[in-house]
Amino acid sequence: MTDQNQWQNQAWGTGQPQGAPAVPGASPAASPLQGQQAQPQPQAQPTYAAPQPAYVAPVAPAPAPKRRGWIVGLAAVLAFFILGAASIASCTAVMTSSMGAFSYESPSWADTVTGDTVGIINIDGTIQYDGTTSSPEGLKAQLDAAEQNPHIKAVVLRVNSGGGVATAGEEMSRYVRDFSKPVVVSCASLDASAAYMISSQADYIYTAETSAVGSIGVIMSVTDLSGLYEKLGISVDNITSADAKDAGGGNRPLTEEERAWYQAQVDQINDVFIKTVADGRAMTEDAVRALANGLTYTGIDAVGNGLADEIGTLEQAVAKACELAGIPDADTVYLQSSTSDLSRLLDIMGEQNEDTTTRALKELEDRVGLE
Structure with a gap:
């Protein structure tokens, strides 16, 4: 509601001239013509009292009760x-x-590559379906183009992501695994969750000492807004074909059966995550499960526990890619689609x-x- 600071029905007064009262006992002025018939004398012009204000100050209305x-x-x-x-x-x-x-059907870099080249693909931000190289469709387009280009000898994935959609991460990890040329990962500040699932399929992983690596695990968030709705006086009626169809819709809390159902799904997806990492890193599933506490490790610890191979920079990752490709050195080009x-x-x-x-x-x- 807007503040109403205007006075309505304002009363405006008008200053009225007021004559001066007669002074008791005052005598009329003597006539200079003595002995002549007295002539009527003009009365003195009235004097005005101090003028009254031209308006009456409005009184502020009483504040309306809060509603x-x-x-x-x-x-x-x-x-x-x-x-x-x-x-x-x-x-x-x-x-x-x-x-x-x-x-991304026609990569912009394809016509500029000549000679031995290492392609660099940025995986940055949330792993999701958005057409960029941080998505299955975007990554696959670049890997397919690199596969077909004879000048691209290897690929470096520059990863700076905290994860995202589990299914997108699973698809992208398969594309990296099936790529026939060497793949080296260079971890930036963060390589976690679904992003690490992708990285685990590379031939070699470099990380900085202070990088956050790992976070092997799955999360499913279910929001319950029923308490807020009740406080605001909002009611929601869901017409469903099954009792659990509105589970997780935010209008009511989960039942114990629904919670158990979702927990089983999370556990199943987590098993896929663990198996994928174990296969990619040549570790046992038990060893990976012991590290799958949902937390990240520093780059130093990741090298120590087997989630990464070596502390190094992007330039070292490129040199490693050349080594795995069997070439002394190479040019580099960023493989990305124009947006x-x-x-x-x-x-x-x-x-x-x-x-x-x-x-x-x-x-x-x-x-x-x-x-």
């Missing part, structure tokens, strides 16, 4: 906004992937929607006093 009915309306608008932001973000991912399909302007715009829109939603939720929390 909390706006909370329900705000919550409804906020819920609509969140759903809209989620829809836009979803459309962003789909459209970005679609637009990317037109660009359309529309794709970049959609990414920016998605980020802005997320930021706006976060601010709106924070404001709602401050106003309502959520605990």
